[in-house]
Amino acid sequence: MVTAAAVLLPALAGPAFAASKPLRLDDFLGGPPRLRGRLHAAKVPLPRPRPAEAPQTVPDNAKAPAEAEKTAEPAEPKTPEPSACRLALTEDIAIAPSIPDIHGPGGCGGEDLVRLEAIVLADKHRVAVTPPATLRCKMASEIADWVRTDVVRLTAALGSEPSVLDNFDSYECRGFNRIAGAHLSEHGRANALDVRAIKLANGKSIELTDRTVPRDLRESFLHSVCARFMTVLGPGSDWYHEEHIHLDLMERRNNYKICQWNIWDPLPKIAPMTPVARPDEAPERKANSE
Numbered sequence: 001m002v003t004a005a006a007v008l009l010p011a012l013a014g015p016a017f018a019a020s021k022p023l024r025l026d027d028f029l030g031g032p033p034r035l036r037g038r039l040h041a042a043k044v045p046l047p048r049p050r051p052a053e054a055p056q057t058v059p060d061n062a063k064a065p066a067e068a069e070k071t072a073e074p075a076e077p078k079t080p081e082p083s084a085c086r087l088a089l090t091e092d093i094a095i096a097p098s099i100p101d102i103h104g105p106g107g108c109g110g111e112d113l114v115r116l117e118a119i120v121l122a123d124k125h126r127v128a129v130t131p132p133a134t135l136r137c138k139m140a141s142e143i144a145d146w147v148r149t150d151v152v153r154l155t156a157a158l159g160s161e162p163s164v165l166d167n168f169d170s171y172e173c174r175g176f177n178r179i180a181g182a183h184l185s186e187h188g189r190a191n192a193l194d195v196r197a198i199k200l201a202n203g204k205s206i207e208l209t210d211r212t213v214p215r216d217l218r219e220s221f222l223h224s225v226c227a228r229f230m231t232v233l234g235p236g237s238d239w240y241h242e243e244h245i246h247l248d249l250m251e252r253r254n255n256y257k258i259c260q261w262n263i264w265d266p267l268p269k270i271a272p273m274t275p276v277a278r279p280d281e282a283p284e285r286k287a288n289s290e
């Protein structure tokens with residue numbers, strides 16, 4: 001109201017006053033002359049909404065955004081420097097080409113991603129990851145190291161070496177245990193791998209959760225993964241992991257780890273009708289696993 005009255009003053013006071021007018025309607029409204037004419041005709045200074053075409057800045061400042069834009073404009077899209085992990089994960093260790101970052105809904109995705117296709121052993125033999133796993137570089141690197149050292153050692157004791165790592169699931173944008181609305185699974189962050197089996201060069205296969213696989217071998221695998229990964233979930237952790245082992249590198253406060261994988265005793269092929277003497281080499285029986 002005050003502004004409108006002040007603006008109108010010079011116009012109403014006549015040409016003499018108007019000649020030295022310090023303010024012009026156009027300064028404020030930037031409008032065409034007809035706008036002033038209309039106000040004359042009305043004779044009543046009515047507050048008007050600011051017209052949409054009114055300039056947002058005074059002319060002196062109008063140049064600034066254009067200049068700022070010019071200087072802020074990046075010369076060219078920059079490619080990020082390869083991470084230390086990326087540089088270390090050479091083709092002597094794994095066939096794991098980099099893939100573009102994923103920025104999915106609900107925090108899904110990640111950066112520094114690779115497609116882990118195979119792990120290269122010290123003897124240059126390759127352990128195929130089937131299907132190839134989409135993982136953060138650090139997770140892929142840990143998997144590669146696990147296979148190259150622990151899995152090679154454990155399978156060498158069986159007289160063979162690994163040839164295929166069975167990828168049950170890697171990157172997938174989903175909630176924990178596929179429960180809608182649950183907190184984001186590490187799978188959604190490309191930070192997890194589910195493994196069911198490791199196939200050997202001699203044609204055999206180690207199903208990690210198979211009760212018929214020698215118990216001490218399964219225990220050795222358990223110890224190897226729980227020493228490396230931040231989360232290990234297997235049989236006995238919940239009903240979602242009875243047939244595969246979940247591995248991830250979730251970061252928790254104080255580096256807190258979760259290792260939940262119960263090694264079940266083999267199921268008897270035929271339920272004995274009478275109690276039989278346990279052999280000396282039988283593993284200790286646990287009250288809750290009977």
Ligand SMILES: [Zn+2]
Binds near residue numbers: 169192245246247
């Ligand atoms: Zn999993």
